[in-house]
Amino acid sequence: MTTLTESRDRATTDPRATLLDAAGRTYFPLAFVARLPFAMMVVGVLTLVVAGRDSLTLGGATSGMVGLGGAAIGPLIGAWADRAGQRRVLLVTAAVNSLLLLALTAAVYSAVPDAVVLAIAFAIGASAPQVAPMSRSRLVGLIHTRLPAARRPATLSRTMSYESAADEIVFVVGPFVVGLLAAAFGPAAPMLAAAALTALAVVAFALHATARTPVAAAHGTSGTTAAPAAGDAARATHATPSAPGRAPRTQAPARELWHRRVLVLVAGFVGIGLFFGATLTAMSAVTGDAGHSERAGLLYGFMGIGSVVSALAVSVLPTRFSLRARWLTAAVVQLAGAVVIWTAGSTAVLIVGLLVAGLGIGPSLVTIYSLGSARSPRGRGTTVMTMLGSSVILGQSVASAGTGFLADAAGTGAALAMPAVAGTVILGAAVGNWRLTDR
Structure with a gap:
């Protein structure tokens, strides 16, 4: 923690500092692995339910409920993180989501009604830790508060490129991992692996020092103000940081x-x-x-x-x-x-x-x-x-x-x-x- 803090301090004053200096060398591998459970959930749920309940219709409906849960509640989790800080939100959602993944695995192979399976699936999507958007938010905060102003626009563009590529890679690797685990160890294995990864990798991501990255007050400024297209990626370069890990006082x-x-x-x-x-x-x-x-x-x-x-x-x-x-x-x-x-x-x-x-x-x-x-x-x-x-x-x-x-x-x-x-x-x-x- 001390090393990372010192690195970020240097990034504030050293014109040669990079985003890697500001975030720390463990950040990007950790953020990448922490995304994997989310990419495994929809396909893993489909595989589990089709095998356990012998119903493609129920399997499709269940995987759809995971998506609907994430779409309905995901933005609320983001809003909670803006107010309370990412660390607390990630720790709570990681714990709840891990338990729900195990609960669904048990429910599929029990005599509970299909409606219970669908309800648990919705809750899984609703409680999914929002690692990808929170990673982007952390990195944008680091760019706006820890790097020299002249280098922020180019660094932001490269960072968004990496983050999008990471999402793409994870959503290609996730279904592949589900298929390998299901073939080797049975249809329940992907869900058990996703629960374990959530408990380990997401919690580690929550505890990483970047979770306390100051949020830039001008990140961005009001959406009601039009800005030039060329300046869209470079806006908010004159950011005023708030308290570490918390939203600005004026939201x-x-x-x-x-x-x-x-x-x-x-x-x-x-x-x-x-x-x-x-x-x-x-x-x-x-x-x-x-x-x-x-x-x-x-x-x-x-x-x-x-x-x-x-x-x-x-x-x-x-x-x-x-x-x-x-x-x-x-x-x-x-x-x-x-x-x-x-x-x-x-x-x-x-x-x-x-x-x-x-x-x-x-x-x-x-x-x-x-x-x-x-x-x-x-x-x-x-x-x-x-x-x-x-x-x-x-x-x-x-x-x-x-x-x-x-x-x-x-x-x-x-x-x-x-x-x-x-x-x-x-x-x-x-x-x-x-x-x-x-x-």
Whole structure:
């Protein structure tokens, strides 16, 4: 703790200091591992319930309840963290979530009604520790309070690129880990592993010294004030830190969270969630038609590859390529990939479409998170980050259920059209953001 404090003090005065100096060398590996349980939950719940209750319908409904719980309660957890500090919130949610994962495992293999299983699943999503948005909030606070002002915009862009790439990698690795554990040790193993990881990694993340990072008072300033697009990522450079680990004394009213400049970002993330859910379910329909439904994750992984590569590449884009232009360009690329997926006549063409779509998803994630950081009402940065993350979960839950129903009712061809519908939603949000953002 002393070493990290001294490192952060040097970062305040040393113009050569980096974000790694400010956060400490253990931070990034720990934050990465702490995200893994969240990425394992939805797929793990589906695997457990289908095996334990022998019902694909109940399995899909249960995994959907996990998503709905996270979407409904996740922003409230973010708001709680803005008021009480991340450490307390993470310790409470980690303890509750670990116990609920064990409770669901026991319930599935008992004689309790299906309604109880669904209720526990909702509670699992509702209590999921919000590691990813809290990590972003911590790092933004470190950038605004511990690094020289001239280097903050570039560091913020690179950090949002890394964070988005980390999310993508985790959501590719998570389902793969679930499959390995279920095949090797049985369908309950992924849930037990997720409970253990939550109890260990999330608690360690909560106790890390960065949990007491001062929140910048201008991170961001009121969402009601328009700012130039080029300045969106660089806003709040004149931040005034509050007490360590706590929100600023003067917190913006909650109504500012509903400003259209924030809501357009939420709409974009709902579209990305719709794209994720529609694409994964459509790939399940494609591979199911071929008699190999277990290979859906392999096809889906190609989209993850493109997304990770493009998310990391965003950090080298020139600053004159504005955030609003980046999102609009990425949305067009993503929709183009979706159209290729829809019209693909072979597996090879389908893979090309997935790769192209991924190339659009990565920059969209990075750019929207950067805009969200800049547009967060004063003292509500974690709330906004959690709203964005929860929007992805909500969209994914809705699209998974809707695309699955459509595949059963109208066939695989209809399911393959749904990613294009989701891509249109994302493009519409990008156009709306363009209109709401000054040059």
